[in-house]
Amino acid sequence: MEDIVPRKHRVEKLNELIKEEVSKIILKELDIDKNLLLTVTNVKTSSDHAHATILISAILKEKEQEILELLQYNAGTIQHLLNRKLRMRPVPRIRFEIDATYEKEQRLYDILAQTEKENHD
Numbered sequence: 056m057e058d059i060v061p062r063k064h065r066v067e068k069l070n071e072l073i074k075e076e077v078s079k080i081i082l083k084e085l086d087i088d089k090n091l092l093l094t095v096t097n098v099k100t101s102s103d104h105a106h107a108t109i110l111i112s113a114i115l116k117e118k119e120q121e122i123l124e125l126l127q128y129n130a131g132t133i134q135h136l137l138n139r140k141l142r143m144r145p146v147p148r149i150r151f152e153i154d155a156t157y158e159k160e161q162r163l164y165d166i167l168a169q170t171e172k173e174n175h176d
Contacts, residue, residue, distance in 0.1 A: 070100050
């Protein structure tokens with residue numbers, strides 16, 4: 056019986072591979088200030104592997120939009136380098152977005168803290 060890797064597991068492995076390779080490409084190939092502490096936080100690849108959304112975050116939140124624009128401007132170069140690194144065809148078409156997970160978690164925490172404070176008053 057042939058081992059068949061579940062599709063979900065395959066996408067998860069692909070997400071990790073893209074995350075690792077794009078992180079290396081950004082670090083080595085782009086002129087981004089290292090003090091911004093840019094992080095590729097997550098990759099979401101479509102089930103058909105045609106598209107991948109790369110989520111980014113930076114310590115300096117006020118610089119995230121500027122970094123996003125730089126990544127979008129260089130997406131073609133990053134895509135080309137990624138195509139050369141990955142041994143699959145087709146390589147998912149990449150796009151970048153700011154990861155808003157932290158902000159959402161912080162808002163939720165603030166709401167819960169406020170609710171708890173109101174309940175104790």
